[in-house]
Structure formats: structure tokens, C-alpha cells
Amino acid sequence: MEIFGVPTQALYGQLLIGLINGSFYALLSLGLAVIFGLLNIINFTHGAQYMMGAFVAYLMLNKLGLGYWWALLLAPLVVGATGVAIERLMLSRLYKLDHLYGLLLTFGLALIIQGLFRNEYGSSGQPYQMPSELTGAQNVGFMFLPYYRGWIIVTSLVICLATWYVIERTKLGSYLRAATENPKLVQAFGINVPLMITLTYGFGVALAAFAGVMAAPIYQVSPQMGADLIIVVFAVVVIGGMGSIMGAIVTGFGLGLIEGLTKVFYPEASNIVIFVIMVIVLLIKPAGLFGVQK
Amino acid sequence: MSTPAVSSGDLGAQRIAFAVMVALLLLAPLVVYPVFMMKVMCFALFACAFNLLIGFGGLLSFGHAMFLGSAGYASAHAAKIWGFTPELAILFGTVVALAIGVLAGLLAIRRQGIYFAMITLALAQMIFFVALQAKFTGGEDGIQSVPRGRLFGVIDLAQPMAMYSLVTFVFLAGFVLVWRVVHSPFGQVLKAIRENEPRAISLGYDADRYKLVAFVISGGVAGLAGATKALVFQLASLTDVHWTMSGEVVLMTLLGGLGTIFGPVVGAAIIITMQNYLAQLGAWVTVVQGVIFVICVLAFRRGVIGELGNWLKKPL
Numbered sequence: 001m002e003i004f005g006v007p008t009q010a011l012y013g014q015l016l017i018g019l020i021n022g023s024f025y026a027l028l029s030l031g032l033a034v035i036f037g038l039l040n041i042i043n044f045t046h047g048a049q050y051m052m053g054a055f056v057a058y059l060m061l062n063k064l065g066l067g068y069w070w071a072l073l074l075a076p077l078v079v080g081a082t083g084v085a086i087e088r089l090m091l092s093r094l095y096k097l098d099h100l101y102g103l104l105l106t107f108g109l110a111l112i113i114q115g116l117f118r119n120e121y122g123s124s125g126q127p128y129q130m131p132s133e134l135t136g137a138q139n140v141g142f143m144f145l146p147y148y149r150g151w152i153i154v155t156s157l158v159i160c161l162a163t164w165y166v167i168e169r170t171k172l173g174s175y176l177r178a179a180t181e182n183p184k185l186v187q188a189f190g191i192n193v194p195l196m197i198t199l200t201y202g203f204g205v206a207l208a209a210f211a212g213v214m215a216a217p218i219y220q221v222s223p224q225m226g227a228d229l230i231i232v233v234f235a236v237v238v239i240g241g242m243g244s245i246m247g248a249i250v251t252g253f254g255l256g257l258i259e260g261l262t263k264v265f266y267p268e269a270s271n272i273v274i275f276v277i278m279v280i281v282l283l284i285k286p287a288g289l290f291g292v293q294k
Numbered sequence: 295m296s297t298p299a300v301s302s303g304d305l306g307a308q309r310i311a312f313a314v315m316v317a318l319l320l321l322a323p324l325v326v327y328p329v330f331m332m333k334v335m336c337f338a339l340f341a342c343a344f345n346l347l348i349g350f351g352g353l354l355s356f357g358h359a360m361f362l363g364s365a366g367y368a369s370a371h372a373a374k375i376w377g378f379t380p381e382l383a384i385l386f387g388t389v390v391a392l393a394i395g396v397l398a399g400l401l402a403i404r405r406q407g408i409y410f411a412m413i414t415l416a417l418a419q420m421i422f423f424v425a426l427q428a429k430f431t432g433g434e435d436g437i438q439s440v441p442r443g444r445l446f447g448v449i450d451l452a453q454p455m456a457m458y459s460l461v462t463f464v465f466l467a468g469f470v471l472v473w474r475v476v477h478s479p480f481g482q483v484l485k486a487i488r489e490n491e492p493r494a495i496s497l498g499y500d501a502d503r504y505k506l507v508a509f510v511i512s513g514g515v516a517g518l519a520g521a522t523k524a525l526v527f528q529l530a531s532l533t534d535v536h537w538t539m540s541g542e543v544v545l546m547t548l549l550g551g552l553g554t555i556f557g558p559v560v561g562a563a564i565i566i567t568m569q570n571y572l573a574q575l576g577a578w579v580t581v582v583q584g585v586i587f588v589i590c591v592l593a594f595r596r597g598v599i600g601e602l603g604n605w606l607k608k609p610l
Contacts, residue, residue: 042408093592099408100354101591104548107541108587115580228419231537235416238409268427275420279401282413286404 006264012143018260019253020149020218023156024211026252028233029240030160031207033248034167037180038200041091041102046233047226048113049205052079053212054221055117058128068131068217075213076206083205087198110227117223125220152214159210160249167245176200235278241291251289305477307608311556312473319462328458329526334566335465336523341546341558342472343515348544349553350476351508352488353403356411357418358516358543360398363535364421365391365517370437370530371430380443380451384464384521391517392510394421399509403502415537422535436531440524457526464522468515473555475511484508545583548590551597556610560598 028046035043043049056078057071066074086109094101130148137146167173179186179193187193212226219225240251255274262273269276281289322331340362347353369387372378378386402413425431432438442451451457475481487494487501495501524530533539542565550561565583572579590597596604603610 036408042412090588090592097595100411101595103354103356103408103411104544105588105591107544108584108591111541111580111584111587113584115577115584118577118580231415231419234412235419238405238412238416242409271423271427272420275416275423278413278416282401282404 009143011264014260014264015257016143016145016149016260017263018257019153020256021259022253022256023152024215024229024252025233025236025256026160026249027156027207027211027214028230029236029248029252030163030245031204031211032233032237033240033242033245034163034207035201035204036242038176038197039087039091039095039102040099041094041106042099042234043201043204044103044106044230045086045109045113046106046205046208047228047230048110049079049083049208049226050212050215050229051117051221051223051226052082052113053209054128054216054219054225055121055212055223056209057213057216058126058221061129068129068213071213071216072210076209079209079212080202080206084198084202086205087201091201092194092198110230114223114227121223123222123224125222125225128216128221130217148217152218155214156211159207160252163207164245164249232274235274237288239274239278239281239288241288243288243292244290247288247290307603307606307610308473308555311610315556315559316466319465323455323458328454330566330570332458332461332526333523334563335461336519336526337543337546337566338559338562339465339468339519339522340516341543341550341562342469343512343519344543345547345552345554345558346472346475346515347508347512348547349557350481350488351484351505353505353509354407354411354544355402355414355509355512355540356544357398357414357416357537357540358512359535359537359539360394360414360418360421361391361513361516362520362523362539362543363425363530363532364394365520366524366530366534367425367431367437369521370440370524373443373525374437374440375430378443379447380445380460380525383443383525384518387521387524388514388517391520392514395510395513395517396506399506399513403505403509415540418535418540419537422532422537425532425535431530431532434532436529437524438529440528440530442525442528451525461522461526464518468518469559471511472515475508476555480504480507542583545587545590547597549586549594549597551600551603551610552595554597554599554603554610557597557599564598 028050032043032046035041053075056075057068060066060071060074090105091102094105134148134151137144167176175186175191176196179191179196183193215225236251236255237248239255240247255277258277259270259273263270319331319335340358343361344355344358347355365387368390369383372386373380373383398414398417401417402410405413426433442457444450445456445460449456451460483494483499483504487499487504491501520534523534546561546565547558548561549564550559551557568582569579572582594601599610
């Protein structure tokens with residue numbers, strides 16, 4: 001079968017890859033949006049923290065013999081803890097200054113982390129074994145679906161929706177949203193806002209590390225794996241607008257799909273299609289698809 | 295980002311500093327390699343251009359490599375393939391950067407603050423991918439062995455001192471342009487917009503237009519630096535369009551002093567010297583740069599020249 005001269009197998013294959021990329025865009029832009037909401041900082045270290053998640057998984061497997069499932073649980077905690085330290089020791093000193101200083105600080109931290117890992121492990125990628133439970137594939141009628149790819153899409157959807165639910169529908173989330181609007185008032189009601197900020201940053205970082213662990217079996221684990229990705233995620237964030245959690249999720253998956261389609265129909269443009277969409281969105285709706293212009 | 299306001303009546307110290315800088319540039323070839331000095335001057339001019347935006351307009355561009363790199367490709371292509379004389383190749387590169395500045399500026403100024411930084415970064419990354427895939431840029435190889443040619447068809451720039459003189463002239467011209475812009479009425483309005491945009495608008499200034507013009511000037515001067523650099527090293531490559539280059543110019547300016555006149559020059563000199571000495575240490579250069587970033591942001595926000603100016607009580 002063919003659609004517009006493209007074999008359907010290839011089309012579905014690219015759409016699947018698009019959805020997988022979209023899963024990572026969604027997870028990473030979600031983390032950025034959560035951090036930005038409360039801290040007003042764009043976390044440039046996000047890509048490095050995604051890479052750290054993958055490396056923690058790799059090291060746990062090779063040094064401690066702990067497999068994928070332990071890594072999925074522990075790597076976000078470990079990397080999230082480093083995030084808490086970064087927030088307490090450094091970021092918390094910058095809240096009174098222009099928000100751009102937060103961007104510069106996290107950019108510097110990303111350079112340090114990526115440089116240290118490159119010194120230790122070189123620029124080439126390290127392979128990571130796929131968990132045995134998720135190897136293999138299933139014929140779903142129109143195509144073969146490798147289990148691990150299905151797992152990525154489902155898991156990231158679940159994590160994204162759970163995060164959305166916690167922030168938009170629970171009491172804890174309502175504190176968070178209130179602190180975003182007016183931290184002083186929330187503090188006056190007896191809620192420990194600095195602690196909440198610290199934990200929020202830790203959570204956003206943990207999300208990035210979680211995405212890194214999920215990426216480890218399908219991409220190579222390398223010190224630069226998050227560096228270029230994070231720039232695409234920035235474009236995703238600009239397109240979606242930072243205001244809404246759901247916006248980050250929808251935009252992430254949607255742009256992954258569009259990128260996959262571009263790979264089928266016009267492969268030369270697949271690297272830049274997201275940036276082109278960003279340009280168009282800026283022309284039509286500068287605040288982003290889901291954003292509110294302040 | 296607030297910086298101490300420079301009163302236009304306080305130019306004396308800056309004039310003295312300028313004279314010192316010119317003297318140093320003239321004497322430097324006696325002591326250090328001319329190519330090294332030319333590299334410093336190209337990056338210093340690049341940083342001055344960047345500083346015009348962040349230091350005086352409050353706009354953090356995280357994609358300034360797009361100007362440096364594109365102008366480098368344009369001038370290299372013009373000199374090598376079309377056989378332009380060096381002055382025309384540099385001019386062509388600068389014009390290309392100006393054109394990109396207009397297009398990118400129109401998009402980027404639609405958002406402010408952090409979004410402005412992310413948009414410029416994304417636009418620069420788009421240009422990086424175009425440079426990676428386009429035919430005329432030579433992909434991973436870049437454009438190599440670009441002829442320096444004869445200036446006005448007469449002076450052979452293969453002579454190190456001839457090239458050095460040209461680069462010094464270009465650098466000083468660009469530097470003085472930025473300096474003039476900062477102290478002009480236009481620069482004063484730009485600072486007013488940085489400090490309080492709604493107020494500037496209520497006074498009748500079209501803030502967007504001022505920001506766009508500042509962006510285009512900054513892009514053009516950065517392009518001038520990139521076009522010249524391509525002739526100095528006879529090479530235009532992906533390094534100059536990569537986001538790490540955009541980060542480096544931020545670092546140079548931050549280290550030297552945001553919103554100071556001479557800070558970017560000093561910052562560029564320090565960073566280039568450091569890269570020179572640490573070159574064999576590989577990825578440690580990145581780590582050291584990251585550490586400088588963190589220290590500057592946490593404890594040294596005025597930068598070298600900002601601190602010096604503060605100590606002398608004169609804006610430099």
C-alpha cells in the first residue's frame with residue numbers, strides 16, 4: 001500500500017519515531033514548564049540533567065549490576081537530589097535579580113556537567129541494554145510495534161497526565177499554582193514557599209532524568225545527548241507557550257509527529273521543521289499556542 | 295539587567311582608556327603573534343556587538359553565532375568562489391548579517407526577556423542546520439583555504455602586518471561605531487526602554503522600532519567581525535555558527551562587564567588567551583568556562599571592567 005507515493009510501512013514507522021521523539025519533547029518541556037511556573041527560570045541545565053539520568057542508569061548497570069527498572073526508580077531521585085542542591089546553593093541567591101541571570105547560571109552549569117562527563121567518557125556513545133521484559137515486537141495489523149517503543153509512549157503519556165492532574169486538580173497543586181501567582185500571600189498563610197520552590201526544581205530535574213533513563217536503551221548514552229535536544233525543546237516551549245501544563249504536553253507530542261511526517265515527505269527539512277513552525281507561530285500568535293500574553 | 299547609567303558628560307576616562315587600547319594594539323605585534331591578536335580583535339568586536347544589545351538594550355541574545363557564522367560563510371564564499379577583493383568580501387558578509395538581523399529581529403522582538411533568549415537560540419540553531427546541509431558551506435569541512443587577496447586590488451594581505459593593520463582598522467571602526475551608538479540620543483532612548491519600557495512608550499517612543507534597529511546594528515557589527523575572521527583564518531566553519539559560540543560571546547561579555555564600553559574587549563582577550571593555553575586539555579576548557587560563568591553570575595556580576603570602573607568611580 002502507498003499513501004502519496006510513500007509505502008505505508010515507512011510512513012507508520014516514521015510516525016512511530018515521531019511519537020517517540022514527541023514523548024521526550026513532552027517530558028522535557030513539561031519539566032521546563034513546571035520549573036518556569038514557580039521559579040521564573042528557564043533551566044538550561046535540563047539537557048545535561050537528561051544526560052545525567054541516562055548516565056546514572058548506565059553506571060548503575062555496569063558498576064552496581066542494578067538493571068533498568070531500578071534505574072527508572074533511582075536515577076530520577078539521584079539526579080533530582082543534585083537539582084535540590086543546585087537550587088539551594090546557587091539558584092536561590094538569584095531570585096531577587098533579573099531572571100536572565102538564572103538562565104546564564106544554568107547555562108554555565110550545563111557546560112560544567114557536560115564537560116566533566118566528556119572528560120570521563122569521551123564523546124562517543126555507550127550502548128545500554130534494553131530490559132529483557134521489553135525486547136521483541138508485536139504485529140499490530142498495519143505494522144510491527146517494538147514493545148520498548150510502545151512502552152516509552154505509554155509511560156511518558158501516563159507521567160505527563162499524572163503531573164497535569166497533580167498540578168491542576170489536587171490540593172498540593174493548588175498551593176503550587178497559588179504560589180506562582182502570589183508567593184508572599186501564600187507564605188503568609190503558613191505554607192513553606194522556599195521549600196516548595198526547592199522541591200519543584202528537584203521534581204522538574206527528576207522528570208528530565210526519568211526521560212534520560214527511558215532514552216538510554218534506544219539512543220546511545222553520550223555526554224552530548226541532551227545538548228542539542230534542549231534547543232529543540234526550547235523551540236517547543238516557545239511554540240506551546242509557557243502558561244499551560246497541558247499545552248506543553250500536547251505541543252510536545254504534536255511536534256514530534258510533525259517532525260516524523262517531515263522525515264517521510266521531505267527529509268532534508270526534518271532538522272529545521274520545528275524551528276520553522278516556531279517562526280510561523282511567532283508571526284501569528286506570539287504568546288504561543290497555549291500561552292497568554294502578559 | 296541593570297548597569298550603572300553612563301552620563302554622557304563623563305567621557306574623559308573612556309577617551310583615555312581608548313587611547314591606551316589603541317597604543318596596546320599598535321605595540322602588541324612586537325610581543326605576541328599577530329594571528330593571536332587578530333583573533334582577539336575579531337572576538338572583541340563580536341562581543342562589543344553583543345554587548346550593545348544586552349548591556350544597553352537589556353536584550354539577551356543567545357544566538358549571536360548566527361551573525362558571526364553566516365557572515366563568515368558569505369565573505370569566504372565571495373572571496374573564494376566569486377573572487378571578490380577582501381574589502382568587498384567583508385562588506386558582503388556584513389550585508390548578509392544585516393539582512394539576517396532584520397529578519398531574525400522582526401521575529402525575536404515579538405517576545406521579551408527569557409523568550410527573546412530562547413527564540414534567538416532557536417533561530418541560530420536553524421541557521422546551523424542550514425549551514426550543515428547546504429551545498430555552498432561545505433558541510434562538516436567548511437570553506438577552506440579562503441584567499442586573503444589584495445586589499446583594493448593593491449595591498450597583499452598574505453603579509454601578516456598588512457592583515458594586522460586591516461583587522462585593527464576594522465576593529466577600531468566597529469568599536470567606535472558601537473561607542474558612538476551608546477552615547478547617541480538613540481542609545482539613551484535604548485537605555486530608557488531597558489529601564490522602563492512602558493514609560494518609554496508613553497513618552498512617545500516606538501520601543502519595538504528602537505529594539506529592532508539595535509538588533510540589526512548589533513547583528514551587522516557581529517557580521518563584520520565574522521567576515522573579517524573568515525579572511526584572517528582563511529576558513530569558515532560550523533564552529534562559528536554553533537550554539538557554543540553564542541554561549542562564548544555571552545561569557546566574554548559577562549566576564550568583562552555587561553554594559554561597559556571596554557568590558558567585552560577585556561573579556562574576549564581573557565577568554566581567547568585562556569583557550570590558547572588550555573587548548574591541549576580538551577573538554578576541561580568547557581568545564582573552566584562553565585565555572586567562570588557560575589562565578590560571574592553568583593559573585594562577580596559587574597565583571598572585570600565594571601569592578602574597575604566602580605573602583606575608579608568612572609564608567610568605563
